[in-house]
Amino acid sequence: MYAGRERPTGGFELFAWFFMRISGLVLIILVLGHLAIMHVIHTVDEIDFDFVARRWGSPFWRTYDLVMLWLALLHGLNGLRMAIDDYVHRRGWRVVSLAALAVIGFVLLAMGTQIILTFEAPTGQMASGLP
Amino acid sequence: MRVLMKIKRFNPERDRAPYWAEYEVEVEPVDRVLDALEYVKWHLDGTLTFRRSCAHGICGSDAMLINGRNRLACKVLVKDLGSPITVEPLRGFPVVKDLVVDMEGFFAKYRAVKPYLINDELPPETERRQSPEERARFDDTTKCILCGACTTACPSFWANGAYIGPAAIVNAHRFIFDSRDRGAAERLAILNTRLGVWRCRTIFNCVEACPRGIDVTRAIAEVKRALLFSGT
Structure with missing residues (x-):
């Protein structure tokens, strides 16, 4: 019934709301999968450097972890942004807390992405006594 | 039945802060909270101030916080609340006087x-x-x-x-x-x-x-x- 009518401008908040819905749905699948693989099927006792190196030998798992990192971090950061929006009213504190959030978010995203994309398993001696 | 009404009152011309006033009222179990408020106003303390118009859940003037929940005073029966009954003005609006808020x-x-x-x-x-x-x-x-x-x-x-x-x-x-x-x-x-x-x-x-x-x-x-x- 909106076809042909003047269209309102969407804006960041609309996008953020939609992102929260979609990322939430995708994360349910990704996180449950992660939980099952890393904590149920394999336990923490058998997960070591070799395990991770072998896992990240496959581009599938690198992509899996990269998507999960981005969605989970941005989903959480946006949630925190809303909490700050609701509860931090003083202008100075708002600027400080939102800036801190942005910096922490950027650093964590950059570090995580760099590790997932550039990690190289040491060849040859994978099963040896690496930490 | 006798019911204790605890009403949050505030008169900006006299009070520095809101306070709780208590009134014992005699009501029928099927009376509404609005009837109890009217009993207070008509028989115990004429200065109690609240809004009501149709008193039948249609005009929307007597919404207030009753026992911690927003309800219409004309739609909730005393027997469903027991005693005491706490009544406060709606939260988040400036209080004009007692239960009357600036809308x-x-x-x-x-x-x-x-x-x-x-x-x-x-x-x-x-x-x-x-x-x-x-x-x-x-x-x-x-x-x-x-x-x-x-x-x-x-x-x-x-x-x-x-x-x-x-x-x-x-x-x-x-x-x-x-x-x-x-x-x-x-x-x-x-x-x-x-x-x-x-x-x-x-x-x-x-x-x-x-x-x-x-x-x-x-x-x-x-x-x-x-x-x-x-x-x-």
């Missing part, structure tokens, strides 16, 4: 969403026709009586009084989804702001508070979805 800001937001039919097309010879299905699309939101129970139960509104609030969105919804109306785009643009629908955190307090049983959160979600699909 001017509330109605300004209501007016902001243009709660009237917008259609410049020439009306047909008889009337603008609408199918039962088209009418059903917005039936739920026609039930709003503008009592303010939803908006003053909303933590997002408590956190930021500039939030347009569930009541205004409900009344926008009533026209946005009316097939005879042509003002949907205007209203959606008004609601598509940080202090518009995007302040809603889907807490559902509004649904619990509404004395008319309107599914308020669903209505807000439908407006959000309409914004999404109306193109960005």
Whole structure:
């Protein structure tokens, strides 16, 4: 019934709301999968450097972890942004807390992405006594 | 039955802070909280101030916080609450006196969403026709009586009084989804702001508070979805 009518401008908040819905749905699948693989099927006792190196030998798992990192971090950061929006009213504190959030978010995203994309398993001696 | 009424009172001309006043009243179990309030005003303390008009759950003037929940004093029976009964003014609005709150800001937001039919097309010879299905699309939101129970139960509104609030969105919804109306785009643009629908955190307090049983959160979600699909 909106076809042909003047269209309102969407804006960041609309996008953020939609992102929260979609990322939430995708994360349910990704996180449950992660939980099952890393904590149920394999336990923490058998997960070591070799395990991770072998896992990240496959581009599938690198992509899996990269998507999960981005969605989970941005989903959480946006949630925190809303909490700050609701509860931090003083202008100075708002600027400080939102800036801190942005910096922490950027650093964590950059570090995580760099590790997932550039990690190289040491060849040859994978099963040896690496930490 | 005898009931203890604990009423939060405040007279800005005399009191520095609100205080609790207690009154013992004799009521029938099937009396409403409004009857108990009137008993206090008529027989115990004539200075007690509260709003009421139709006293039958339609005009929406006697919404207040009764035993910690927003309800209409004319719609809740004493026997369903027991004793004591606590009565406070709606939260988040400035108190004028006792249970009377200043609702001017509330109605300004209501007016902001243009709660009237917008259609410049020439009306047909008889009337603008609408199918039962088209009418059903917005039936739920026609039930709003503008009592303010939803908006003053909303933590997002408590956190930021500039939030347009569930009541205004409900009344926008009533026209946005009316097939005879042509003002949907205007209203959606008004609601598509940080202090518009995007302040809603889907807490559902509004649904619990509404004395008319309107599914308020669903209505807000439908407006959000309409914004999404109306193109960005």
